[in-house]
Amino acid sequence: MTKKNHDADVAFIQALAELLRENDLTELQVKRDYGADDSLNVRVSRHIQQQAAVQVAAPAPAPAAAPAAAPAAPAASSPDDPADHPGAVTSPMVGTVYMQAEPGADPFISVGASVSEGDTLLIVEAMKTMNHIPAPRSGTIKRIVVEDGAAVEFGTPLVILE
Structure with missing residues (x-):
């Protein structure tokens, strides 16, 4: 050269x-x-620092005798972090999450639903390909971490399966 x-x-x-x-x-x-x-x-x-997924959940009711101005714990050390949960099913790829097979159809899963190993939990679209994400084991859906239409990265927690 x-x-x-x-x-x-x-x-x-x-x-x-x-x-x-x-x-x-x-x-x-x-x-x-x-x-x-x-x-x-x-x-x-390049490596981009991934931010934690934003979760939308109803806050738990506060006890009546709770102190008025208790400082909140940082989110990173929260025991509720879905990425640290042993039952977390994570995204195997970068893409967009779809909770149902087509617009207007019933979602594949809901909180409390029982699934068998291999059942489709949701779809991750990557490069115009619809990738069905199967349940790695049988169990009950305890939490759905992502929203329909959300963008996900590799390793992003999708659902909690127990």
Whole structure:
């Protein structure tokens, strides 16, 4: 490889890194062919700190004799964190969650429902492909952590199965 190609490749990789940052992407892969036996294959990626999923749940009623201004515990150390729950079923991919097979249809699951191993819990759409997420074991749905239409990352807790 000549010095000229090397300098052009470095500039190309820097441009890809800038494109990654400007468009808030996590990964970009490009192959550049220069000739029959000469090519450049580049993969640029970055790790983004994932924020905890926002949960919408009714607050528990406070006891009548509770202190008026007790400071709240930080969410990260909460024992209710679904990511730490042993029955958490997590997303195997990045995508969009759908709770039913098609708009207007009944949801696959509901809180309190019993499921058998292999039953579809929900769908994660990734790159226009509908991926059915099966129950890893039989049990009861204790909590649905995500909402219909929510975007999820790899490893995001979807449901709690006990």
